[in-house]
Amino acid sequence: QVQLVESGGGVVQPGRSLRLSCAASGFIFSDYSMHWVRQAPGKGLEWVTVIASDGSNKYYADSVMGRFTISRDNSRDTLYLQMNTLRPEDTAVYYCSKDSGVSGMDYWGQGVLVTVSS
Amino acid sequence: SYELTQPPSVSVSPGQTASISCSGDKWGDEFVCWYQQKPGQSPVLVIYQDTKRPSGIPERFSGSKSGNTATLTISGTQTMDEADYYCQAWGTGLWVFGSGTKVTVL
Numbered sequence: 001q002v003q004l005v006e007s008g009g010g011v012v013q014p015g016r017s018l019r020l021s022c023a024a025s026g027f028i029f030s031d032y033s034m035h036w037v038r039q040a041p042g043k044g045l046e047w048v049t050v051i052a053s054d055g056s057n058k059y060y061a062d063s064v065m066g067r068f069t070i071s072r073d074n075s076r077d078t079l080y081l082q083m084n085t086l087r088p089e090d091t092a093v094y095y096c097s098k099d100s101g102v103s104g105m106d107y108w109g110q111g112v113l114v115t116v117s118s
Numbered sequence: 119s120y121e122l123t124q125p126p127s128v129s130v131s132p133g134q135t136a137s138i139s140c141s142g143d144k145w146g147d148e149f150v151c152w153y154q155q156k157p158g159q160s161p162v163l164v165i166y167q168d169t170k171r172p173s174g175i176p177e178r179f180s181g182s183k184s185g186n187t188a189t190l191t192i193s194g195t196q197t198m199d200e201a202d203y204y205c206q207a208w209g210t211g212l213w214v215f216g217s218g219t220k221v222t223v224l
Binding site (some may be wrong): 037062 | 148150161162166167169170202206208209213214216217218
């Protein structure tokens, strides 16, 4: 069965960096685009970034452009999110999700909490 | 920017039909999908490509789209359907979620 397991969250001071990982299993990781989606406490879902199956194309939400970098290692079936210059408004649960290849995100991880606070 | 607008809340009695709208300010030919999220859980895809149900999603969930509005319909709503629902669309290089609708079954 498909599993997506995020790790790397925690508490970090404003201006610092953090890297999230998402270990994938149960499907051919290198065949699918992958996303990061976040949800601030008590708020709705916000799409953050996506990477193509081979890593050739990446897109970002305006709110993280220039600060966050998505990457993947298809040999390790792992997705990453490098988050730099973190701000308090980046505080959220971060989910990795698998693109269905047709429409929508058909599998999601359990999420990892990132708290940006001094 | 591209925005999807949903009503903040919808209330429905058990066994009745709940309808959730999603209005896009710049609809093109984008497909819409819908997610269900229960408290403390990750989102679950319930509708994709405007009208299709993933395997394992009950038939009472259906989707439609007309003009600039997509609609998620839950027929014969059950108490287990109480959750937040989000629409989502995809354009070139941009994925957008709606503001979310809390469905209360009472």
